[in-house]
Amino acid sequence: MKYSINKQEKYTVLSLEEANLNSVIAPSLKSELVILRNEGIPNLVLDLSGVKFVDSSGLSSILTANRLWKDGGMFILTGATQPHVKKLIEISRLESVLTIVPTVEESVDYIFMDEIEKELNSEDE
Secondary structure: OEEEEEEEEOOOOEEOOOOOOOOOOHHHHHHHHHHHHHHOOEEEEEEEEOOOOOOOOHHHHHHHHHHHHHOOOOOEEEOOHHHHEEEEEEEHHHHOEEEEOOHHHHHHHHHHHHHHHHHHHHHHH
């Protein structure tokens, strides 16, 4: 599996550099996601901007990431702009389950805004 990781203090961006997120790639992606979560990565952005095709195994790996970061932290899916990828997410009705943001930059902004909101809410208590 080809990918790149950009680790920052508040978030990590995992950019998948494969055209297909399928049954060949999905197990490796799931393993990497578990490793990242066990390392204590607070927020994960999964960048699919290079992915042209996702099958049910790939969808399962995306949902695994969402589940891993559900209890503390945030999982954001970004770059899901290819027609087949968008259609699969829409058909699966995952836009109501996943946090989907158009770009990596907007995803990072989203994370920082969420952090600010949490800080403000904790001050109010």
